[in-house]
Amino acid sequence: MAIDPNENVIRRAAEFLQDTDSLFVMTGAGISAESGIPTFRGANGLWRKYSVQDLATPHAFARNPALVWEWYRWRQDIILRAKPNAAHHALVRLERRMENFLLLTQNVDDLHRRAGTRNVREIHGNIFRKKCSRCGAKRDSKDVRSVKDSLPRCTCGALLRPDVVWFGEIIPSEIWNEALTFLRTAGVALFCGTSGVVWPAAGIPEIAIRQGLKTIEVNPEPTPISEIVHVSVRAKAGTALPEILRFLSH
16 A cells, blocks of 8 residues: 555556546545644644533533634634635545535535535534524524624524534434445545544545445545555645646546
């Protein structure tokens, strides 16, 4: 297995993509970090500065919704200042090449859609979407109001919360099932900027390999999946993906 970001590895990844018209992509925090969005698990990750129990659990929201909303509005502001990077745009180009394409992202920042990707599924939700804490009704909104503003409420009267998957919550079953169904007919699975440690998404590379897909990892650091994928490109996605596309014939 090749693990160095040299031309041979890039060419092999391009060959896999050249030979398929059905591509599954999974992205993680690393791809957003290249746009300046802090990761949770890196050296300067958000979880090193804030307590998970204070900010990202149903219990935290029930105890202090104002604190939770203050933190999420701060994160929204950071994300709105960010722009899709070269990796996001390269994935848009890959989608246009494929007859069948599905991008499953662990990110909640909406950057893939802002870049132009159409078939995106957000396994951990979307930070710009609100969900009723009682009836579950959802609504999209990119308004970033100060903490002094009143807490948002649903038409049913209950508090609205960020529509993201908090610790202790279950990921949306319909999105998970759609991803597994797509994998059954895909030819290649591409994993970009994901740590490979967040479950259940961390199990997808092994599922893809068992089902006979060619697998490509793009990550500047080794991860738990580096030793099992067919090609591991040791580089940032914003560098590697445009290079891979350069080797694809039109």
